[in-house]
Amino acid sequence: MSSMLLVAPSFTLCNLQNPKLPKSLSKTPPPPLSLKPQTTLQTLSHNLIISGPSHLSGHVRISGSKNSALPVLAAALCCSEGGPSILRGIPDLSDVTTMISILQSLGARIDVEDGGLVVVDAEGIGSVEPCSDSVGRIRAGFFVVGPLVGRFGEAVMALPGGCEIGSRPIDLFVRGLRALSAVVEVRHGKLHVCAANGKGLIGGRFHLDYPSVGATETLMMAASVANGVTVLTNAAQEPEVADLARFLVASGASIEGAGTSTVIISGRKKLHGTEFTIIPGRIEAGTFMVAAAITRSCISMGSHLLEVSAISAAGSNLQAFDFKTCPYPGFPTDLQPQFMALLATCNGAGIVEESVFEGRMRHVGELQKLGAKIETSGNSAVVWGNGQSALSGSHVVATDLRAGASLVLARMAAQGTTEIAGAAHIDRGYEKLEVKLHLLGANIRREQQALSIAFK
Numbered sequence: 001m002s003s004m005l006l007v008a009p010s011f012t013l014c015n016l017q018n019p020k021l022p023k024s025l026s027k028t029p030p031p032p033l034s035l036k037p038q039t040t041l042q043t044l045s046h047n048l049i050i051s052g053p054s055h056l057s058g059h060v061r062i063s064g065s066k067n068s069a070l071p072v073l074a075a076a077l078c079c080s081e082g083g084p085s086i087l088r089g090i091p092d093l094s095d096v097t098t099m100i101s102i103l104q105s106l107g108a109r110i111d112v113e114d115g116g117l118v119v120v121d122a123e124g125i126g127s128v129e130p131c132s133d134s135v136g137r138i139r140a141g142f143f144v145v146g147p148l149v150g151r152f153g154e155a156v157m158a159l160p161g162g163c164e165i166g167s168r169p170i171d172l173f174v175r176g177l178r179a180l181s182a183v184v185e186v187r188h189g190k191l192h193v194c195a196a197n198g199k200g201l202i203g204g205r206f207h208l209d210y211p212s213v214g215a216t217e218t219l220m221m222a223a224s225v226a227n228g229v230t231v232l233t234n235a236a237q238e239p240e241v242a243d244l245a246r247f248l249v250a251s252g253a254s255i256e257g258a259g260t261s262t263v264i265i266s267g268r269k270k271l272h273g274t275e276f277t278i279i280p281g282r283i284e285a286g287t288f289m290v291a292a293a294i295t296r297s298c299i300s301m302g303s304h305l306l307e308v309s310a311i312s313a314a315g316s317n318l319q320a321f322d323f324k325t326c327p328y329p330g331f332p333t334d335l336q337p338q339f340m341a342l343l344a345t346c347n348g349a350g351i352v353e354e355s356v357f358e359g360r361m362r363h364v365g366e367l368q369k370l371g372a373k374i375e376t377s378g379n380s381a382v383v384w385g386n387g388q389s390a391l392s393g394s395h396v397v398a399t400d401l402r403a404g405a406s407l408v409l410a411r412m413a414a415q416g417t418t419e420i421a422g423a424a425h426i427d428r429g430y431e432k433l434e435v436k437l438h439l440l441g442a443n444i445r446r447e448q449q450a451l452s453i454a455f456k
C-alpha cells in the first residue's frame with residue numbers, strides 16, 4: 001500500500017505523454033487507509049511526583065558505583081578457572097540487570113542474591129556474540145569485547161547504547177584492539193573482532209588520543225588475558241578504572257599504574273574467580289550532596305565500605321560558582337546537570353562548561369521550564385541564580401540519567417506539586433532514588449501508568 005501511495009504523484013506527471021502503467025499498478029484509487037490498530041504494545045511509564053520545597057535530614061546509604069559494577073561484571077568473563085567471581089556491593093540498577101543479561105546471553109551462570117551480592121560463573125561460556133538488543137541498550141555492554149577477544153580470540157558485537165549525551169564513538173576501542181594485534185571489521189552493522197594469529201591477542205603499546213574511561217577499561221581487560229606486555233598511555237585515571245584493576249589483580253592479572261595515565265599490563269593466559277567488593281558510587285554521593293545543598297539541609301552519608309562519612313551541610317546564602325567538566329581528576333561530567341540545578345538556586349551568575357560530551361545540555365530546556373534562568377552557547381551555559389525561591393513547578397521530562405537527577409533535585413527546591421516523566425532513565429543509575437529521598441524527608445513518590453502504544 002505504501003509503495004502505491006509513493007508512486008501515484010509521479011504517475012500523474014508521466015501520464016501527460018503516453019501512459020503505460022506497469023501491470024502491478026492500476027488507476028483504481030487505493031482503498032482508504034485503515035485507522036484500525038493492528039498491534040498494541042502494553043508498557044509501563046514511570047513518573048515521579050514531587051511536592052516542594054523539601055527539607056531533608058537524616059542518613060543516606062550510598063550504593064555501589066554503577067561505573068565500577070558494570071566493568072567489573074564484564075571483567076568476570078576473563079575468569080576461566082578457580083570457581084566463580086563473588087562480587088559484593090553491586091547496586092540494584094536497570095543497567096546492572098542489562099549487563100547480567102548480556103553475560104547470560106554468552107552462557108555465564110549468574111546468581112543474584114539480596115544485599116548486592118552477585119556470583120558470576122564464566123568458566124563454561126559458549127558464545128562470543130552477546131545479545132545485540134542488550135548491548136545496544138547500555139554503553140558498558142560493549143566493554144565485554146575486551147574479555148571475549150582476549151580470552152577466546154574472537155568477538156561479534158552490536159554497537160553500544162547508553163545515555164544520549166553525544167555521538168559516543170568507539171574509534172579508540174577499535175584502534176586499541178588493533179594495537180593488540182586484533183583484526184576488526186564491520187559486517188552487517190556488527191563489529192567482528194578476532195586475534196590476527198587465530199590464537200590470542202598480543203600485547204602492544206597504545207596511546208589514547210583522549211583518556212576514554214571505557215576504552216581504557218576494555219583494553220585493560222583484553223590485555224590481562226593477552227600474551228605479552230601492554231602499555232597504555234594517556235589512560236583514563238578515574239577511580240572506577242583503578243577499581244577494575246583491583247578486581248583483575250585479585251583475579252590473577254598483573255597491572256601497574258591503574259589510576260595514573262600510564263598503565264602497564266603483563267598478560268596472563270588464565271584468570272581465576274575471586275571475592276571482590278566494589279567502591280561506593282561517587283556520583284550518587286555527589287548527587288545527595290547537591291540534594292542537601294539545594295534544599296539548604298544537613299544530611300550524613302555512609303556506604304557498604306564506610307559507615308559514616310562526611311556530613312553535607314549548607315547555609316542559606318549560597319554564592320554562584322563556575323565549573324568546567326574534565327576527565328578525572330577534573331570535575332565529573334556525570335555531576336554537571338545536578339550542579340547546574342544547584343546554581344539556579346544560588347545568588348549570582350555561574351558559568352558551566354561541558355568539555356567531555358558534546359550533547360550534554362538536554363536538561364537545560366527542562367530546567368528552564370522550572371524557572372531556571374539559563375542561556376547556552378554551544379557547550380557552555382550561564383546560569384543566573386536567584387536564590388532558593390527561583391524555581392517553581394512544571395511538568396518536565398528526564399531525557400537521560402543525570403538530566404533526570406538534576407530535575408529531581410530542582411523539583412525538590414521548587415514550590416508546588418508536579419511530575420517528572422521518564423523516571424526509567426533514573427533507574428539506570430540510581431538505586432531507589434525516590435525511596436532514599438523520601439526517607440530523608442522529601443515529598444516524592446513514584447507513579448506507574450500502563451501505556452498502550454498502537455502500531456498500524
Ligand SMILES: CC(=O)N[C@H]1[C@@H](OP(=O)(O)OP(=O)(O)OC[C@H]2O[C@@H](n3ccc(=O)[nH]c3=O)[C@H](O)[C@@H]2O)O[C@H](CO)[C@@H](O)[C@@H]1O
Nearest residue numbers: 067139140168169170171172173211212213214334356357
Ligand atoms: C559505563 C561508564 O563507565 N560510563 C561512564 C564513562 O563513559 P564512557 O566510557 O563512554 O566515556 P568516555 O570516557 O569513553 O568518553 C569521553 C569522551 O571520549 C569520547 N570517545 C570515547 C571513546 C572513543 O572510542 N572515542 C571517543 O571519541 C566520547 O565521545 C566522549 O566525548 O565515562 C564517562 C566520562 O567520565 C561517564 O560520563 C560515564 O558515566
Ligand SMILES: C=C(OP(=O)(O)O)C(=O)O
Nearest residue numbers: 139162163334401402429
Ligand atoms: C553517562 C552515563 O552513563 P553511561 O556511560 O552508562 O551511559 C552516566 O552514568 O551519567
